[in-house]
Amino acid sequence: MRSGGRVNRSPVKYPxxxxxxxxxxxxxxxxxxxxxxxxxxxxxxxxxxxxxxxxFNDLNQDLIAFYKLLKNxxxxxxxxxxxxxxxxxxxxDTYYKSVSYTHLTLPTSDLV
Ligand SMILES: C[S@@+](CC[C@H](N)C(=O)[O-])C[C@H]1O[C@@H](n2cnc3c(N)ncnc32)[C@H](O)[C@@H]1O
Numbered sequence: 001m002r003s004g005g006r007v008n009r010s011p012v013k014y015p016x017x018x019x020x021x022x023x024x025x026x027x028x029x030x031x032x033x034x035x036x037x038x039x040x041x042x043x044x045x046x047x048x049x050x051x052x053x054x055x056f057n058d059l060n061q062d063l064i065a066f067y068k069l070l071k072n073x074x075x076x077x078x079x080x081x082x083x084x085x086x087x088x089x090x091x092x093d094t095y096y097k098s099v100s101y102t103h104l105t106l107p108t109s110d111l112v
Pocket of ligand 1: 014015016017018019038039040041042043044045057058059060
C-alpha cells in the first residue's frame, strides 16, 4: 500500500509495467479489502493499491519464485548479489559479457 503519496517501486524493471499510468489505474481500482493483482508482472499495481490484502498472480513461475525469495529470505538474496559488486565487475565489458547468474538457485519447490 502506498504511504505518504510516495510510490512503492518494484524491485524489477518490467516490460509493460503500469508504473507510468499508475495513478489512473489506482483511481479506477479504488480501495477495498482484497485485491487480486492478475498479470502482476512488476507488482507495482498491488504494491501501491489501497487494499487490506493483495494476492499477486502471474504465470511466470521464475518471477513468483523471485518475489517469494525476496519475501521469505531476502538476506540470502542480498548475500548472493553482493558477490557481483566487486571492482573487477565494474567495467562495461565485464558487466555485459562475463557476469554469470548461473550459480544462483531460486527455490521452485514451493511454487503455488
Ligand atoms: C504486461 S505484464 C504485467 C504488467 C503489470 N501489470 C505491471 O504493472 O508490471 C504481463 C504479465 O502477465 C503475465 N501473464 C501472461 N499470461 C498470463 C496468464 N494466463 N495468467 C497469469 N499471468 C499471465 C506475464 O507473465 C507477465 O508478467
